[in-house]
Amino acid sequence: xxxxxxxxxxxxxxxxxxxxxxxxxxxxxxxxxxxxxxxxxxxxxxxxxxxxxxxxxxxxxxxxxxxxxxxxxxxxxxxxxxxxxxxxxxxxxxxxxxxxxxxxxxxxxxxxxxxxxxxxxxxxxxxxxxxxxxxxxxxxxxxxxxxxxxxxxxxxxxxxxxxxxxxxxxxxxxxxxxxxxxxxxxx
Numbered sequence: 001x002x003x004x005x006x007x008x009x010x011x012x013x014x015x016x017x018x019x020x021x022x023x024x025x026x027x028x029x030x031x032x033x034x035x036x037x038x039x040x041x042x043x044x045x046x047x048x049x050x051x052x053x054x055x056x057x058x059x060x061x062x063x064x065x066x067x068x069x070x071x072x073x074x075x076x077x078x079x080x081x082x083x084x085x086x087x088x089x090x091x092x093x094x095x096x097x098x099x100x101x102x103x104x105x106x107x108x109x110x111x112x113x114x115x116x117x118x119x120x121x122x123x124x125x126x127x128x129x130x131x132x133x134x135x136x137x138x139x140x141x142x143x144x145x146x147x148x149x150x151x152x153x154x155x156x157x158x159x160x161x162x163x164x165x166x167x168x169x170x171x172x173x174x175x176x177x178x179x180x181x182x183x184x185x186x187x
Contacts, residue, residue, distance in 0.1 A: 036111075040071045043108035048089070050100040050120065055090040058105050062116065071109050072173055080147045081116060084169045087140040088118035091167070096122035100164070112175060117168035125157050125165060144169065 044065055048054040059082045066073050066081070073081055085105070092103045104119035126141055148155045153171035160166055 038111050040069045041109050041111060042069070043106060045104060045106040047102045047104050050093050050097045050103050052090070052093050054093055054103065055086045058089045059086045062105070062107055065107060066114075069109070071114065073114060077151065077171065077174070080151050081114060081171065083147060084144055085116050085118075087144050088116070088167050088169070091126060091140050092118050092120040092122075095124065095126070096120035096164075098122070104166075109173070112173050113170055114173055115168055115170040117166050119160060119164060119166040121160075121162060121164040123159075123163050123165065125159075126167065 046061065048058055062085045063078070063082055066078070089103065089105065092100065096103070100121040104117075106115075106117045106119070108115045108117075144155060148169050148171065151171045153169060155167070155169040158166045158168070
């Protein structure tokens with residue numbers, strides 16, 4: 001859409017809400033973790049219009065953020081994180097747009113984990129379809145589930161205070177058990 005700005009873009013007219021936070025707020029520490037957090041640890045949130053074109057732009061913004069912050073997400077793990085972001089944003093744009101003018105996208109990192117979350121205002125809680133169905137669409141959460149499990153992570157859906165939902169995925173970073181603590185819905 002004309003006039004949109006994304007994290008990392010330069011140009012006149014950027015509002016404070018469109019800028020990446022300069023002082024990240026710390027994500028909660030995983031249970032049992034008492035070590036000092038690495039310099040890349042933190043949480044960043046931005047919003048995007050709830051439209052189809054938001055998915056590739058969110059993917060690009062997340063990739064740029066991870067590279068700038070030197071989060072140890074590379075190779076197959078980077079591909080997984082970016083595909084998860086793309087699927088979650090695309091799902092929100094496809095299924096929640098009627099009630100959601102903007103979606104929230106959050107990336108948070110700890111010493112041994114990364115969490116990506118997409119928040120919308122629609123109360124419907126998504127579920128992965130059966131793999132055997134013949135539908136031509138609706139495979140996004142099946143893909144998210146498979147990628148998350150393969151990477152040793154977890155995903156879930158939480159209700160927001162406003163009645164919407166946050167769909168999140170937490171993946172371990174190299175060298176740590178960052179995916180422990182929650183189970184995937186229905187699994």
